[in-house]
Amino acid sequence: MARRFVESLSESELHTLLSAYHHGEKCALRRRAHAILLSDQGHTINQISEILQVRRDAVSIWLKKWEVSGLDGLIDKPRSGRTPALDDADHQRLQELVAEQPHQLRSLHARFQEETGKIVSLITLRRAPKKNGFSFKRIRHSLKERRNETDFRNTQGLIKVLQQWEDLGDHELYYFDESGFSQSSSVPYAWSPVGEPCEITAYSHSRRLNVLGFLSRAGKLVYHTTTESVTTQIVIEAFDQFVAQKDPDTFAVVVLDNASMHRPKAFRRKILEWMSHRVHLVYLSAYSPELNLIEILWRQMKYAWLPLGAYLSFDRLCDEVHRLLGGYGTEYAINFE
Numbered sequence: 001m002a003r004r005f006v007e008s009l010s011e012s013e014l015h016t017l018l019s020a021y022h023h024g025e026k027c028a029l030r031r032r033a034h035a036i037l038l039s040d041q042g043h044t045i046n047q048i049s050e051i052l053q054v055r056r057d058a059v060s061i062w063l064k065k066w067e068v069s070g071l072d073g074l075i076d077k078p079r080s081g082r083t084p085a086l087d088d089a090d091h092q093r094l095q096e097l098v099a100e101q102p103h104q105l106r107s108l109h110a111r112f113q114e115e116t117g118k119i120v121s122l123i124t125l126r127r128a129p130k131k132n133g134f135s136f137k138r139i140r141h142s143l144k145e146r147r148n149e150t151d152f153r154n155t156q157g158l159i160k161v162l163q164q165w166e167d168l169g170d171h172e173l174y175y176f177d178e179s180g181f182s183q184s185s186s187v188p189y190a191w192s193p194v195g196e197p198c199e200i201t202a203y204s205h206s207r208r209l210n211v212l213g214f215l216s217r218a219g220k221l222v223y224h225t226t227t228e229s230v231t232t233q234i235v236i237e238a239f240d241q242f243v244a245q246k247d248p249d250t251f252a253v254v255v256l257d258n259a260s261m262h263r264p265k266a267f268r269r270k271i272l273e274w275m276s277h278r279v280h281l282v283y284l285s286a287y288s289p290e291l292n293l294i295e296i297l298w299r300q301m302k303y304a305w306l307p308l309g310a311y312l313s314f315d316r317l318c319d320e321v322h323r324l325l326g327g328y329g330t331e332y333a334i335n336f337e
Contacts (some may be wrong), residue, residue: 147287180305212238
């Protein structure tokens with residue numbers, strides 16, 4: 001059997017093929033360009049077939065197409081494909097149904113099929129909203145209806161300015177908040193074999209580990225933990241601890257919310273004392289949890305970083321929470337950019 005090779009490539013052809021081989025949008029084009037380059041280097045069709053792990057006749061077809069049409073012969077032409085299961089009108093109706101029933105996929109599925117007479121799978125129906133810019137996420141509780149939007153925007157602007165000043169080295173900016181960890185807390189999603197869901201013991205009542213934290217965007221975390229209820233006195237102790245650990249020559253700004261234990265006279269009297277230690281407090285506008293960046297830390301700990309084994313006992317939960325807190329900034333971090 002005679003060996004067959006492409007004609008010797010010109011410099012421009014070589015450049016074109018190398019570009020297609022390295023930067024071609026589709027794998028098929030990159031493989032075909034590679035085949036032509038191998039043929040130019042003296043490899044036989046059998047050798048190219050072995051190298052690229054394709055049939056011998058496929059390589060032969062590529063060589064012929066290159067000789068007839070050049071690179072254009074190696075590019076797949078548009079194909080008509082199968083008729084889509086859903087047309088534009090279907091997508092429009094689906095958007096309307098999703099707006100009416102955003103959390104009931106099976107009801108939406110049945111209603112769509114009844115209205116249109118089209119039989120489509122749940123998988124097809126699930127893909128359609130994604131193509132139209134929808135995503136399926138957990139519904140969140142919101143406090144937006146309760147807040148004053150003008151106050152929120154003003155506070156948002158102030159936080160931005162404080163961050164800019166922090167970037168210039170004028171001060172350190174911390175975000176303060178409290179959060180609780182217990183065996184009855186919400187647990188994260190997890191993969192498990194079909195029919196064998198991951199399970200942990202349900203507790204109607206559980207002891208609670210409360211964490212009071214000061215978090216900076218630069219990766220610093222100062223925290224205070226207690227198994228007692230969080231009172232104004234506990235918060236004052238946490239702030240006293242923060243002031244004691246802070247560099248006395250550094251000016252710090254602490255952002256906090258309007259929780260009831262942050263407002264009593266005893267707490268306000270301490271504010272003047274803390275100011276003498278170069279610590280200034282800034283209150284967020286009411287019902288603005290999204291402006292307090294430490295909320296991100298609590299979510300990460302509860303839904304991403306805590307292992308499921310942490311919920312087996314309260315002592316183990318405490319150990320794991322302290323491990324995460326102690327490892328923040330080294331083993332664990334959040335990118336606020």
